[in-house]
Structures are given as structure tokens and as C-alpha cells.
Amino acid sequence: MSDQITFTIDGVEVKAKPGQTIMQAADEAGIYIPRLCYLPELTAHGSCRVCTVIVNGKPQTACTQPVAEGMIVENDTPELLEHRRNLVDMLFVEGNHLCMFCERSGNCELQAMAYRLGILAPKYPYFYPDKPLDSTHKDIFLELNRCILCGRCVNASADIDGKGVFGFVGRSIDKKIAVNSDKNLGDTNMAVTDKAASVCPVGSINKKGTAFKIPYGQRLYDQKPIGSDIENKK
Amino acid sequence: MIESLQSEVKQICKSCGNDRTKMMDIVRGVQEKFGQVSSEAMNLIAKSVNCHRVEVESVVSFYAFLSKKPKGKIVIRLCNDVIDKMAGLAPVADAFKKELGIDFGQTTPDGKITLEYTPCIGMCDQAPAALVNDEIITYLSSDKVRELVADLRKHYNPDKIIHRLGDGNNASELVHSCVHNGIRKKGRVIFSEYKEEAGLKNALAVSPVEVINEVKNARLRGRGGAGFPTGMKWQFTRAAEGTKKYILCNADEGEPGTFKDRVILTERADMLFEGMTIGGYAIGAETGILYLRAEYAYLRKLLEKVLKERRDKNLLGNNILGKKGFNFDITIQMGAGAYICGEETSLISSCEGLRGDPKTRPPFPAQKGYMGNPSAVNNVETLCCVARILEMGAGWFAEIGSKGSPSTKLLSVSGDCRLPGVYEFPFGIKVSDLLKEVGAEDAQAVLIGGPSGQIIGPNDYKRTICYDDLATGGAVVVFGPERDMVKIAAEYMDFFVEESCGYCTPCRVGNVLLKKYLDKILDGKGEPTDLDFLKSLGESIKITSRCGLGQTSPNPVLTTLKNFRSSYESKVKPATDGFQPTFDIKKALAEHESIAKRKSVIYTE
Amino acid sequence: MAKPKIATASLAGCFGCHMSILDIDERILKLIELVDFDKSPINDFKEFTGRCAIGLIEGGCANEDNVHVLRDFRKHCDILISVGDCAINGDIPALRNNIPLKECLEEAYLNGPSVYNPEKTIPNDKELPLCLDRVYPCHEVVKIDYFLPGCPANAEIIWQALVALLTNKPLELPYEMIKYD
Known part of the structure; x- marks a missing residue:
């Protein structure tokens, strides 16, 4: 087996190592594939579907699909842009994403993705779901109104913290994050130093006392779109 | 009570070896015993099998037949599939509500009977139908409901509600069901006479690779719908690295309108298990798992008996039919009410005692399936075909049917x-x-x-x-000519909304949106632009969903939009005043009008 | 040629987006060269005087008067723009969307920690508009042509949008200008 794989993304030749996913190879090559649930240090969850690319004519998620020699990947196409906008719109109407008072605003990956995709307002009707806020933990609060079910906290707590504080319960549109207790987050062994406390892409898992420290204009995505760090590698 | 819960739950866990991967059996057992898997029970289970409590809750909350809240000793699940609606579900549903004095989703005040809806239970040819615990009741009418409820109130024993038996094995003591097989046409492969164990004997006379070649030569493709070549699947599974391999039979037919596996399981269980055994031999598996949908629990005793007979005849067990070193047995894994578990990787998740979420692919089951071992998942009918191929030969099999689709x-x-x-x-x-x-x-x-x-x-x-x-x-x-195809599409979307596992965005959210737009159109509030909207949304769900369920879920909408466009067009009209037809000011004001005890002076009519 | 007219309204909002309109600073003089203001809190015109090219809507619909005004805007304006998050998604007022109206009224007028209401009455004069069952984004009540997000929508995005529309140029918003907060 050769120790290098060559394939193309939107016609650009990309070199990769065997066993890498399209996402990993693209990141190294400075090509940004939009994503929400993916975080390099965690097992790919493949749930948001924003990183859907067309591989040899078939849709696949870049975060889970291994590279193969000669693979032809389409990423930045008008069709995929439309699908990605639709997915981000879905996530916005599914929850209660009221950015103006959200602690993560400006540093939120969902919001930043919407900015990057040029979304001014979602095209779908809002669901206005009734979701709880859990502030029982002394250092962390859990705001399910903003959860996008990316699974990062579930994987981080289980695989990195070795705790299993979070899990998914329910199914279909009622699927949600639950904590490992018959009561609340405050009754679990979650610690603010846990990896799971720092992986949430949105304002669902928040560390108390850290909000609004960075002034407007200097936050992560105020000036440069999400993904710029990857694109700057090129 | 708490002590009894504690000891019973402990006992159930112990009988499952305190094995976390047997979670389905554990929670099913607790549900059956207590009519619920309570919060306390979840804590006890987690302790017994040494897992996190949230893992137990994630399973219990996933399956429709399990519940955290208490249910009656008797649970009546009325099938609300499209077919049942066409066959007169509404008066039947009303009769249940009236006779029991409760609505769907409720339990009688005495706590004894719960009434629910459930999607397709595989009885579309004898609709309307319902499940009473594990028992099936078919051809329901309001009269029949009255009798049934009166009957149940006398003894609260579902075993005693079956008064007329169906044909074939349905009438056997072990099945004791009113279901009719409804075999209208017997073909040459599944329903014609077959020589029991001839296929298995032929298989064991040659090498596993030759068995796979025979299946390949027969050009057998999966009968579940996806049509993957069975021989190739087996070849991959056989070739995959791993000491333990598994063959899983997908008897979770939940696709609304499908009930053919029900008939195979009733009348051709031997043929199915023979096919599975051949499969086990071919891929090098020692264990087969039949994943049986909860709706078909009434067939379980029969299937267990057939398995026992096969063990007695050394058709299962060690050194099967004298073939040295070929050890194989089959267990039954019950489902608990989730359509998605018919998706092969979800089925595997469920067998492992997890929520029925599909797994990330690759790796495919042939590489890493059940418990991380190479596994072949085959449809019930596919495995019957295997038995026939090995009995009659690939040539015989491939001659039947059309060129690209043998048999x-x-x-x-x-x-x-x-x-x-x-x-x-x-x-x-x-x-x-x-x-x-x-x-x-x-x-x-x-x-x-x-x-x-x-x-x-x-x-x-x-x-x-x-x-x-x-x-x-x-x-x-x-x-028929009277049906409104837009309404039919909307009703099928109800099904997908309910049965989505919720893992990925497009299937979880997109299907709810599709349904909202269909309802808007059916409500006479649709506009021509809504049709493009449905198409664009449907395409996104199709392209970006994670598994086969999501990728095909918009099909009822997309295919009716294409083939019955005029039906949609006749229901939509452009709004000329720029107002949203869906916004109903009177409805929006009703609550405050009632609280304030005055009527709007702006919107008077 | 007569100048095109624009109208503005604040529905269930905080007037913050109207502050943003004023926040275009001295460019307001330029705006006056381009347009005349029709019905708007800025000039306190209570009724439309005629057809308008553009209507700017701040705030969502929380009561019957909001609906009435919004529909009136739709009737009189060629282009209707939702300005700010309240118009687009209800924002803060929409926090009541999962609380029954009766509870909201009781909390506001009877039970809230800072309420002083010795007569224990919930205002119910016939002049008071009735509340809707929940807060609706504007585009769920009438057709909306453009959306300018932000809380408030910032002056720059409002200015750019108005100039583009009034001069018939495509609306191109730089990345830094799209903000939901």
C-alpha cells in the first residue's frame, strides 16, 4: 500500500495519508469544508450533515468518509451550498436560538456558519419548542433550547473524561440530550474542567461567570468567517 | 413495592447474565413485569449491569413498546397505518375511546388498560388491526371493539380474546392467532413444496467458498429492498478479519404495507433457519441472530419450537449433520417497536443493547458488525432463497424471473x-x-x-x-380513484416523522417541515411556490440524510409531486393580498378574548 | 419626479432598530434627499398618505394592533423589510411563546416580584389591544421581501440596504455586517 493518496476536491489535487478522512485531508490542505458537529479530537458523529460532499457522484459526509486514491470530491458547489443552508436553517428553527442574549454569540459555531453561508433569516417556520434550562450545577449551566444534538458532549464525556455524563434520549424530533442522573446536571459528577464542558459548538453547555467577557467586535467570528483559520493554511 | 422492584429487577438482570449488551431483553423484561421501566428501575438496571443510568434511559426512551411512565397491564395498540385509515380506522378508534372512556395515549382510571396508536403492524391485508399486548386482532369494526373490550374487562387476559383461529400454523397451539396467512399465489421458490434439509446437506457437502459461489452464480440479491448481491456480502464477511462472525436475520419488516415475512415466519420457519444455517456455514459464523420485531411476538413460541426441533435433529448445535467442526446455533432477539431497526446497522445497534441508531459507515457490517465482529445481515426472504438455491442449484434458481433479477x-x-x-x-x-x-x-x-x-x-x-x-x-x-394522493403523502410523512431516530438533522427536522407544508396545502392555504419549496426541501433530505430511512423518507412527497402534480396544483393558489394564509387572526386572539371576556374590535368576524 | 416614500413601524420591539435608523448619523440628510418619510414614528405621521416604495418593520406581532399595522404596511408598501431579530424571530418577546397567556398576564400584573398593584386587576380596557396567543415573526403574518438581522440591526446594514434598493443595485452585504446580535 502506498503511503500517500492523491485525490481532488473541486478539481484541486490533495495529498492524504491512508486512513485519513476527507475532512482531515482537506483541513491539512487548507480547504475548508463547512461542518458543525465535527471536532478533530473526538470520534466523528456525522449528525449535522453540513459537511456533506459529493464523492464520485455520491453524497457522503467528509468527516466520516475515508480518502481513496483518485477520489473526486465536490465541496464548493451551488447545490451543496443550498443543502447546507437548508440544514443550518433547520437547526435554527428547531431550537430557540435567540442570539441577542446568548452567552456564545460571536463565538457560536452555528451562528458563524449561518453568517458564512450568508443566511439573513431562516426560510422555515420556527418550532418554538419548550425546552428546559438546567442551572443546578455550581459551575455549568445546560441550556437545551440551543442544543443542535451534535453529540460532542456525549463523546467527550464518555471517551475523554471517562464519565458518561451525557446521553441521548428520545427519538425523532423529541430526541434530546439528557444527563446521567434521575435529577439534574448538578447531581452528576461533571466538573468544569471536563472536556465535555468545553466542546459545545453553541450556547448549550456554558461555564458560569465567563459570559460576555470579550467585547463585541473582537469575538471569534466577528471579523473573519468560521473556517478562515483552515483556509489561511493554504 | 420498592423491595419487590429491587429484587425483581436484579433477578431479570441476573437472568441476562448482568450483561449490558442484553439491555433489550432486560428492559423488555422489566416493562413486561411492571408495565414500565421507571426511573428507579433504570437506576437499578444501571447498577446491576455496570453502566451509566443515562444509557438505560437512552434505550428505554427510544423504543415505542418501552416506557418510563406506567402503562396498563393490557396495552391496546391500534395500527394507524394509511391502509388501516382506508379500511375504516376512524369508527374503530372512536369505539375504543368510547368503550374504554379514554383517549389515545391514556390509561383507564383503574390503571388496567392503555390505549395507543402504533404504526404498521404487518396486518395490512386484514386491516383495521390492533395488538392487545402480544395478541393480534384483525378486521376490526366498532361492534368487534365493543365485544373485545367487554371480553377484556371480564378477565384482563389477552390470551382469552382469540375466538376464531386463522389458517395454517396460525391455528397451532403455539401461535393461537386469528391472523390469516393470505397466501394468494404460490411461486416456485418460497411457497412451493421443498425438500427439507436438502439444501443444507448439499451445502455441507461442499466447501463454504463453493456455497458462496453457488449463491453468487444464482445472482441472488437482497430481498429487503436495497438489493445488494448476497454472495458478495457473504464473501466480504467471510474474508473480513475476525475470529467470531455472525449472521443476522432481519425480521423487523416495518415498512408500511409489508407483511410477507410474517407469512414466511409462520409457514416457512424451517426454510428460513436452514438458509441461516447455510449462511453461517458459508461465512464461518457460529451464531445466528433472528431479530424479530416486537409486533410479531405472537410468533415467538412457534419459532422457538422450530429451533428446538432443529437442535434435537442436530440441524443446529455442534458438528451439524455430522460435519465436523461446523457448530452453529440461532437465538432470537426481540425488538421493541422501532421501524428504523430494519436498517441493518440500527438492527445491530439494537442487538447490542443500544438505541436503534444507525452506525457510521464505513466500516460496513461485513467488516465490523455485531459487537465489532464481521456480520452479514440478511432479509428473511433472502435466506429462504438461499435454502432453495442450495436445494435446487443456482441454474434452476437463475432461470426463473427476468434477466437482471432472477427468481x-x-x-x-x-x-x-x-x-x-x-x-x-x-x-x-x-x-x-x-x-x-x-x-x-x-x-x-x-x-x-x-x-x-x-x-x-x-x-x-x-x-x-x-x-x-x-x-x-x-x-x-x-x-383507488377516490383517494387524495396529497393526503396519502402527508399520512406517510407522519410515519417518517414518528420513526426517524432523530440522529441527523435533515431526517429529524426536515420531515417535520415537509409534513407542515403538506398540511398547509391540504388546509387550502398552499401557494404554488410551496410546491418548489417541497421539492427543494425533499431533495436536501434525500441527499444529506445519514441512512436509508432518511434518504428515502421524502419519497412519498417527491414521487407524488412528480406523478400526481395536478392533485397538488388543484389545491394551491397564489395569495394576492400579500398576507400569509396560514396566519389565523381569530385563532390567535381566541385565548385572550376568552381571558379578557371581550371581543376584538379590530377583527370582528 | 417625486421622491419615493418610505414608512417605518415598531411593533413588538424596543425601538432599538429605530435608534439604529437614526444612527446612520449625518447620512440621514442624504437619505432625506433620496426619499420622503411617510407613516413613521420618526416624523410622527400616524396614517399613510399614499403608496410607499419601502416599509421597514421593527418588532414581531404580539397583539392585534401589531397585526393590523403590519397588514396595513403590506397593503401600502411595494417592498417590506423585517428589520432586526424581533421582526425576524420574535426574539425577547417570543420568550413567552411556551407560557400560557394567562400566566404571562398574571406574572406581569399580579405575581411578579416587582409588581405593585393593590387593586389586583389585570388591565382590560377596551382600548387595549388584545394579545395574540404567542408572538409571531412578521413573515408568518404577511409576506416579507427582505430581512436585515441584528439586535438591533446596525445602522450600516440598514443604510446599505436602503441605498441598494433605492438605487436599484444588488444588495451585497460584507461578512462583518451580518450579525444576529
């Missing part, structure tokens, strides 16, 4: 036709010929392959049922 296919036909039931036809049959056969010459539309397949109109009746044209897992649903 026969079982079709479950229901809906607006005179002769619903199970038909075994050679592949390549024209839709128009099928419609003539089932007594549905006036069909306005036919759903081929269940809601995840396609809904076609008369222009397509000259097309043929086969892998290269109209592929199907077996469901054929006929819609």
Missing part, C-alpha cells in the same frame, strides 16, 4: 384491491398484470416498495417489478 419475489399487496394478500411472482411482472391479478384494474396509484419506494400512476403501469426498474422490498399498496 421470484414475494409481494404484500393491500389497499384498494379485491384480493389483498401475499403473492409470489417471478421478477419482471408488469404492474398492470399485477393489478389485474389482485383485482385493482381501476387503481389511481400504486405504491411500490412501501413509502420509502415510489408512488406511481397509470403512465407507469407498463413498468415491471424488478431490480432494474421498480425495485421493492415487497410492499405494493393500491390506491
